[in-house]
Amino acid sequence: MHSTFRTLFPLFVSCFVLLLANGLINVLLPVRMGLDGAGIDTIGMVLSLYFVGMLLGALLSINLIKRAGHIRVFAGCVALGAISILICSLYSDPILWGTMRVVTGFCNACAFTAMESWLSSSSTKETRGKTLAVYNAVWLGGLFGGQFFMNLASPQDTTLFVIAGILLCVAVIPLVLSRHPGPVIEEVSAMSLRALYKISPLGVVSCLVSGVIYSASFNLLPVFAGEFNIIDFELSLYVGTAIFGAFILQFPVGYLSDRYDRRTVLFIILIISALVDLTIPAFAAAGNLLGVFSATAITCGIIACTYPLSMSEAFDKLRQNQMVAAMGGMIFAFAMGGIIGPYAASLVMDTLGSIFLFYFLALSQLLLAGFVVYRMTVRQALPIAEQESFVMQGAEAFSAIDLDPRTEFIAPKQPLSAEEEATISIAESDPAAAVKMTQAIAKHDPTMGVDIVGAVATTENMNVLRLHEVMKETIPDQIQELTRVLIIAQPQQAHGLMLQLATWYPEHVVQMALDIGRKLPELRSEMVRVVDKAVPDSVIKVEEYFVKIATEELEAMRPADRKNDVEVNYCSS
Incomplete structure (x- = not known):
């Protein structure tokens, strides 16, 4: 780290x-x-x-x-x-x-x-x-x-x-x-707002409104401050206090949202923020700067929490493989709110006075709180233990999608080495020459040879079974890793590759089947068939292991993924 x-x-x-x-x-x-x-x-x-x-x-x-x-x-x-x-x-x-x-x-x-x-x-x-x-x-x-x-x-x-x-x-x-x-x-392609709204109406609306109130508050605070002669160092301290509130309040709000119904938490903090907004004009009129600063820190802190709460609410309803695409839609909703917020609030302030910035924020939050109540009446809450975790996020840090620990982790692709690029280029036109080049590299460096085998196996004209056989003669000590790499590169060849392994090294078949079944769940039934054919005495052991890890995966699965998995299995049965 x-x-x-x-x-x-x-x-x-x-x-x-x-x-x-x-x-x-x-x-x-x-x-x-x-x-x-x-x-x-x-x-x-x-x-x-x-x-x-x-x-x-x-x-x-x-x-x-x-x-x-x-x-x-x-x-x-x-x-x-x-x-x-x-x-x-x-x-x-x-x-x-x-x-x-x-x-x-x-x-x-x-x-x-x-x-x-x-x-x-x-x-x-x-x-x-x-x-x-x-x-x-x-x-x-x-x-x-x-x-x-x-x-x-x-x-x-x-x-x-x-x-x-x-x-x-x-x-x-x-x-x-x-x-x-x-x-x-x-x-990353974004999920459309229409599709996202069907899955999580509250998540989309909350994200849109959070863009409105976030952009309006943090952009127009200096305008409000100037109306009440909060200038120079006091202005820096005032805006800095709002940003500090945005940072510090994410800790208690995140704690509460992970331990209680998230929609209830969102409703309560919106009401609190709206009430606090209504006190700021009174504090400003009385010249009570401590009250203005404190109340602004609270309301801006809550406003900054609305965006990550919106994300968490939407994630509660999404399958994990939908999250990254959905975040693109949420970003669009927040940005649209950001475009609307400062101008809409400024029109209100220009017509009714700068003091009405906080009345605008309060009304916006109350309207969102009303929508939260409506959604609570039409959709049952998730059990607390099945809610997604709250993750602190800067509201304008739009693109930190893959950093979010709730999204599915996909290891970044590493650039190919010069040897891999050269071998792949040869394999596309002359597979036999590429196999010979791979052999030569593997003799000098077995680890690099295995990496190149995985790379060339993905080329269109490569005979994977023949490659497996040739490399087994070249680096027999790496046979398990070779087989694993080739199956990952060409899953449709898994049956033939496993049977070859069973012919050469039957003692490795069971462990390899377990490893492949753990890494590629879609090949578990194929692995059972191979073991039944090659090592029939061990097939019950393999089946029991796969049932065990499938049960553990189902229990650990997110609610939306579990529901989808059940629906898929039901439709296919």
């Missing part, structure tokens, strides 16, 4: 500095627009456009990374983000700033995708949960610290814009100087 984090340290440093810059920009822009006399509705529109860019970046970032690589995409997008904030320092024009916010949102989405896919590929099944926790801490720590750069200069001159640009440029340095190669990235 320590070696993993040492390898990822440059990436975490780059992430922290990038979020420092974003923390500064998120406060600087609405404050500067207010000083320049922009209307609240204009400020809200400009801030909403950031999420338009985020959505575009989430859709296009994978293709960019495939084309240019992680480091180039990260460096190019962060540099473009620096250019956009520096352009904002030259001209105070809402149309220009809105365009630059789209650019910034796009660049951030691409940079985050590059970082998060890199983190995912560097993590194992055991470490990805801890990696996600560190990433979230770095994320929130950077946003928190960025607020305090506001005190280095007046927002009316260009100094703070230059500082933000410098921070963005500095963020590039640790990553581009890292010796760690970029990982292989695979595209």
Whole structure:
């Protein structure tokens, strides 16, 4: 674990500095627009456009990374983000700033995708949960610290814009100087919102509303603060307090959601947050800054918890192999809410006053609480023990999909070695020559030979049974690993490969059948038939073992997976 984090340290440093810059920009822009006399509705529109860019970046970032690589995409997008904030320092024009916010949102989405896919590929099944926790801490720590750069200069001159640009440029340095190669990235297709809504209506609606209230609250806090003369260091402390609340409240909310009905927890915290929202205007009018700060920390903390609670609620209803695709749909719902939130709230504030930001948040949360009650009446709650675990997540960390320990872990594909690439290339045109090349490599390095056998076995014209026979003569000490690798590469040849093994080494058949049945459940019946033919005295032992592990798998299975498994078995029987 320590070696993993040492390898990822440059990436975490780059992430922290990038979020420092974003923390500064998120406060600087609405404050500067207010000083320049922009209307609240204009400020809200400009801030909403950031999420338009985020959505575009989430859709296009994978293709960019495939084309240019992680480091180039990260460096190019962060540099473009620096250019956009520096352009904002030259001209105070809402149309220009809105365009630059789209650019910034796009660049951030691409940079985050590059970082998060890199983190995912560097993590194992055991470490990805801890990696996600560190990433979230770095994320929130950077946003928190960025607020305090506001005190280095007046927002009316260009100094703070230059500082933000410098921070963005500095963020590039640790990553581009890292010796760690970029990982292989695979595209993930998103589940449509319609399909996701049919499975988890509350998850989708809650995710959409969480995007609305999250973007509205954290983007427009500086506008509200300016109305009550919360400026300079007090403003940094105020926004920092909101971010601290977003971090600290995930611990008690996560604890409660894992021990009680999740929908009940969501309903209660929404009501609490709405009530707290109604107190903030009174505290502000009375000049009670401690009350304003404390209440804002509570409501913003609860708002930040709504997104991970939405994810957990949806995951309770999804099969594990649907989770990654479903997260794409949830991201889209949250981003749509992010586009709506700042502008809708700013229209209310412009019409009725800045103080109505919190009335807008309270009404939104009460409406969502009403929908929670409705869903509780039409759908029975899962038993507490069968609920998915709550996982802390930054609401804008859209693409940390594979880091989520609840999703099915798929080991990242490692790039082929030069020997594997050369042998595969030969195998596609001359399989016999590829077999001879594999033999030569295996004699020199048996372990590499086994790896190459697995690679060439996937080529179209390769005779796998013949390859098995030839390699058995070349590296007989590796016969078990050879057989295992070939069966994994060509499962449809499992019967023939096992019979060959039974002919040469009958004493290995039972153990190999058990290993293959554990790794590839779909081949268990095939393994029973092979053992019955080759070692009939052991077939009962193998059947009992498979029944045992199938029972254990069923008991450990998630409720949605178990239901689907039962339905499939029923329909096929």
